[in-house]
Amino acid sequence: MHLMKVDPRALKENPDRMRLAKSTPQADALLLATIKAVGIVQPPVIAPESGGGNGYIINAGHRRVRQAIAAGLEEIDVLVDAAANDNGAMRSMVENIAREALNPVDQWRAIERLVALGWTEEAIGVALALPVRQIKKLRLLANVLPAMLDHMAKGDMPNEKQLRTIAAASLEEQREVWKKHKPSKADPQVAWYNVANGLEKTRMYAKGASFDDELAKAYGIAWVEDLFASADEDSRYTTDV
Template structure:
């Protein structure tokens, strides 16, 4: 796997391609096919139409990046699919392109970094992109976090969203539900409960904090005004939960046991248990 981090930025990666070829050439637009590792599934039609209009007026100023498919005269996009699609809408027959040699793993990296840095992926697309890097190229969550410049817990949370029912993932993909609003739904036992609450979130515009509150109260609204101490404990739970990428609950004793308590971390399977154990073990070593 290419050791370059995605966090370097797309500009540097494009600079590498220019250094390899030293020139930009015009290529038949119909000889170019999309990047098969493109994580973005949906391209906003209105945004593409606006870009196509700009291309009609000013031409395609920034070239796309492609790689040649054998000796067939055909090419695959490495970066620039929005520009390629908009250029087709604008009626262009040829477009400027940088031709460079990239392995399959680098193709996947380029597609991911372009979307992360230029036009945010929705949570489902981002999770699927991370999962593909894990399944196809054997990257661990730790390696992915290093390459995309995100925390390991962030990557883990994006992957966990893929466990949600299809209807909920469709709400995420369409932008009706945010990752923060959807993440607490993972704590619910059944898909039916997750879907029902997801619909309520969209209908009532509930915040992520309100969703967590509803789940703690068994699906009902706010029962009582929380004390400053409980609010503080809730903030600690959220902080630890983000650190380990899983649900965390803190319980404090009462009366003579007020100085005692428990911290529980939820996990759904052996893999998730091992991931949490690795994180805790790593933090233990860091603090020595």
């Protein structure tokens, strides 16, 4: 298998593909918007025509090819596989079964790419079919030590409570704790409980405070919203206690 660039208009659809149900217009519009913004992230898989043809058949990624054409792209990256006697039907089936959602770190990186291109959190929420609150939550990963992020991207993630504690700490604090608890060859899994415990700070919540917002402002208390709490409750807190 090798990577090459082709004109998407020159590719032929595979009649034996597994995903035959038509996508909704909304889903196609979202995919088109994403391709226009960041291009095709995962190259389609193609193979030479069997039976003496000199063209290429799409084995996986029919929607991506169609929306690339709609986006006006003259060339796209594709992965070229050897021709199969089943016209790629087995590969298509395996890919559909094995396909999983992006992990939170990859989602965050995709979100930050869109933000850099001028997208608002609301627009990203629509494009990715995620609540704005979830977008804000994922963006907390920007506050996480890069070494921790790289490890999280491998699939070893803390739970939400632990991530909240980690993201609320300074990078210097995270760096010191990470030195003590980072993974090793002998123990590749991180004990996130120990990492979070080392960064835990006492919180005072606004809903339980014995003073109002005016007095809090007068004393320089800055409330921070807990994005991991329920959206319908006052989750503001401070660690300045």
